[in-house]
Amino acid sequence: MEFLDLVPLLGARGRVRLPGSKSISNRVLLLAALAEGETDIRDLLASDDVERMLEALQALGVRWTRRGDGDDYTVRGVGGVFPVKTADLFLGNAGTAFRPLTAALALAGGEYRLSGVPRMHERPIGDLVDALRQAGAAIDYLGKDGYPPLAIHPGSVRAGGVLQVRGDVSSQFLTALLMALPLTGAETVIEVVGELISKPYIAITLALMERFGVQVRREGWARFTVPAGARYRSPSIVYVEGDASSASYFLAAGAIGGGPVRVEGVGRDSIQGDVRFAEALAELGARIDMGPNWIEARAPESGRLRAFDMDLNHIPDAAMTLAVAALFADGPCVLRNIASWRVKETDRIAAMATELRKVGATVEEGTDTLKVTPPTRLRVAAIATYDDHRMAMCFSLVSLGGLRVRINDPKCVNKTFPTYFERFAEVARPVPVLAIDGPSASGKGTVAARVAQALGWHYLDSGSLYRLVALAALRAGVALEEEGRLAALAAALPASFEDGRVLLDGADVTDDIRSEACSAGASKVAALPAVRAALLDRQRDYRAAPGLVAEGRDMGSVVFPDAALKVFLTATAEARAERRYKQLMAKGMAANMQSLLKDLHERDARDAARPVAPLKKLPDAVLLDTTNLDVEQAVSFVLERVPVAD
Numbered sequence: 280m281e282f283l284d285l286v287p288l289l290g291a292r293g294r295v296r297l298p299g300s301k302s303i304s305n306r307v308l309l310l311a312a313l314a315e316g317e318t319d320i321r322d323l324l325a326s327d328d329v330e331r332m333l334e335a336l337q338a339l340g341v342r343w344t345r346r347g348d349g350d351d352y353t354v355r356g357v358g359g360v361f362p363v364k365t366a367d368l369f370l371g372n373a374g375t376a377f378r379p380l381t382a383a384l385a386l387a388g389g390e391y392r393l394s395g396v397p398r399m400h401e402r403p404i405g406d407l408v409d410a411l412r413q414a415g416a417a418i419d420y421l422g423k424d425g426y427p428p429l430a431i432h433p434g435s436v437r438a439g440g441v442l443q444v445r446g447d448v449s450s451q452f453l454t455a456l457l458m459a460l461p462l463t464g465a466e467t468v469i470e471v472v473g474e475l476i477s478k479p480y481i482a483i484t485l486a487l488m489e490r491f492g493v494q495v496r497r498e499g500w501a502r503f504t505v506p507a508g509a510r511y512r513s514p515s516i517v518y519v520e521g522d523a524s525s526a527s528y529f530l531a532a533g534a535i536g537g538g539p540v541r542v543e544g545v546g547r548d549s550i551q552g553d554v555r556f557a558e559a560l561a562e563l564g565a566r567i568d569m570g571p572n573w574i575e576a577r578a579p580e581s582g583r584l585r586a587f588d589m590d591l592n593h594i595p596d597a598a599m600t601l602a603v604a605a606l607f608a609d610g611p612c613v614l615r616n617i618a619s620w621r622v623k624e625t626d627r628i629a630a631m632a633t634e635l636r637k638v639g640a641t642v643e644e645g646t647d648t649l650k651v652t653p654p655t656r657l658r659v660a661a662i663a664t665y666d667d668h669r670m671a672m673c674f675s676l677v678s679l680g681g682l683r684v685r686i687n688d689p690k691c692v693n694k695t696f697p698t699y700f701e702r703f704a705e706v707a708r709p710v711p712v713l714a715i716d717g718p719s720a721s722g723k724g725t726v727a728a729r730v731a732q733a734l735g736w737h738y739l740d741s742g743s744l745y746r747l748v749a750l751a752a753l754r755a756g757v758a759l760e761e762e763g764r765l766a767a768l769a770a771a772l773p774a775s776f777e778d779g780r781v782l783l784d785g786a787d788v789t790d791d792i793r794s795e796a797c798s799a800g801a802s803k804v805a806a807l808p809a810v811r812a813a814l815l816d817r818q819r820d821y822r823a824a825p826g827l828v829a830e831g832r833d834m835g836s837v838v839f840p841d842a843a844l845k846v847f848l849t850a851t852a853e854a855r856a857e858r859r860y861k862q863l864m865a866k867g868m869a870a871n872m873q874s875l876l877k878d879l880h881e882r883d884a885r886d887a888a889r890p891v892a893p894l895k896k897l898p899d900a901v902l903l904d905t906t907n908l909d910v911e912q913a914v915s916f917v918l919e920r921v922p923v924a925d
């Protein structure tokens with residue numbers, strides 16, 4: 280399973296230019312395809328769902344071109360009649376392509392098959408098919424009744440009259456009918472049965488239809504009239520707004536992580552309902568500023584988000600972001616009226632509950648509600664994403680709790696936001712790490728501990744973990760060549776560090792791990808890839824606010840490649856042997872200069888020659904040769920180079 284580890288964050292700050300809205304992109308593509316004339320579409324979203332729509336339109340004979348490899352497209356409209364009358368369309372998991380195409384093709388008079396990924400075949404479409412059948416469309420289910428895949432036949436479409444469609448499962452059914460019915464040329468009334476959910480998405484549909492010359496009469500949210508003689512006409516140029524649902528992650532990041540975080544591409548003038556997510560955040564205490572084309576979020580004055588109990592029917596997608604933001608609230612939070620989550624990319628209520636529990640929250644799942652009680656302490660977890668882009672994006676916010684979070688199958692964000700994690704990194708302020716690597720007795724431990732103390736940061740002596748594995752192995756009678764057993768020991772090492780003391784199984788082993796046997800053993804076990812892998816996450820989890828000073832051999836190269844400062848600390852072998860000699864004498868331990876020097880040379884050679892994480896200075900590390908320096912000078916050298924947090 281592919282995964283992405285997001286590093287612990289101190290907070291979030293900065294600006295993000297949003298990718299184009301998925302809802303607008305796929306609607307505009309279909310309307311431009313059906314219209315008379317050529318449409319220039321700017322800032323189209325580059326994502327899987329939009330790809331599926333573009334492929335489908337091409338298969339239907341619609342000619343479109345992309346300008347270079349940018350986000351601007353030209354679509355030559357077909358004036359309401361698809362040139363290709365027989366086609367087999369694969370639409371992935373794109374509801375915004377599947378539903379509207381079903382309606383448009385049902386009225387197109389051809390033979391079409393529409394299918395998608397297995398999850399698409401679990402997402403209901405019966406209400407739309409029922410409505411289209413009332414108009415005389417001939418549609419068969421190729422699998423389970425009420426679900427894709429579908430076969431569409433010419434049928435005998437009766438133009439005009441009254442159609443009924445249910446509005447309480449997905450608003451996309453109504454959107455699909457609204458966009459397709461102008462193709463009949465007759466006045467048609469659509470009556471919505473049941474309470475219409477996700478109304479703002481219908482508002483997007485109506486606004487875009489109007490841009491393309493068709494004005495729908497609306498009576499409340501229950502009755503819509505598509506006028507007679509309606510024809511789509513290209514508005515020549517359409518700019519796709521930034522995606523308001525995608526904005527939610529960044530705004531929440533600003534509200535949780537201090538901010539300000541500004542998103543550009545949506546604002547006060549947006550036609551997308553999800554901009555109202557900003558109002559919801561404001562109810563949690565976040566400070567929100569808005570311009571025509573931007574929104575900015577900052578943490579509440581108090582620093583902590585307020586608990587909430589909200590009806591979120593109007594912002595179903597962005598509401599997921601609130602479920603994760605609830606982890607940072609000052610009490611239990613309730614999300615209401617979110618039943619549509621159950622028929623999205625996955626059953627989002629169940630998925631959200633399962634994953635929030637993994638990070639420590641207490642969650643109560645109702646049929647259309649979710650109650651999230653934040654934990655006193657968040658837990659590191661691997662988050663399953665259920666092939667659902669929003670699960671992946673929402674859970675990135677957990678890293679703002681100052682802990683690592685693993686996102687499984689991170690590429691699922693390609694559905695709507697392929698560059699999400701890069702953009703998130705642009706506003707993220709990682710917990711800083713100072714990596715100090717170098718050979719034995721170069722002074723890493725001494726310097727790192729002093730620097731950590733001066734900065735008030737945490738300190739990791741990674742060598743002691745290898746020493747502990749060696750000690751545990753010696754005690755358990757495990758040979759230092761048995762890689763599998765050693766890795767198992769390393770993975771479950773019952774070790775802890777308290778006030779400068781090292782504990783194994785609760786017993787103080789601070790001095791034991793410094794013995795010659797442990798030193799030699801550590802160097803051997805450290806050469807085993809499985810042992811190194813078993814200790815990797817453990818080392819990374821020492822990274823906590825306000826910062827970490829980590830010392831060893833591969834801190835800068837492997838464990839913390841994104842360290843804010845990397846120092847390679849060294850000294851001549853003679854100087855190091857002399858220091859080690861003095862250290863041992865001071866502890867009352869026996870030592871011999873010649874054998875210490877020989878041992879150092881051997882260990883240097885072994886640490887440098889091993890194939891995994893060999894000891895070497897990286898190009899991005901600063902060299903510090905301490906042969907002729909004292910401890911104070913070495914510490915000052917490092918402190919002077921620590922980047923100041925902005």
Ligand SMILES: Nc1ncnc2c1ncn2[C@@H]1O[C@H](COP(=O)(O)OP(=O)(O)O)[C@@H](O)[C@H]1O
Pocket residue numbers: 717718719720721722723724725726858859862905906908909910913
């Ligand atoms: N310039 C220096 N920087 C760091 N340590 C020094 C320096 N000069 C002498 N020393 C001494 O050398 C010893 C280095 O040991 P240690 O910090 O345990 O090294 P390492 O962690 O690299 O094995 C300490 O006793 C320290 O006081």
Ligand SMILES: Nc1ccn([C@H]2C[C@H](O)[C@@H](COP(=O)(O)OP(=O)(O)O)O2)c(=O)n1
Pocket residue numbers: 718719720721741742743745746798801802803805806830831832833834882886
């Ligand atoms: N990040 C690390 C830290 C230590 N090691 C190895 C290197 C050494 O042989 C052992 C013990 O490391 P430690 O830093 O405690 O050893 P010295 O005090 O420098 O002699 O572990 C490593 O491979 N990677």
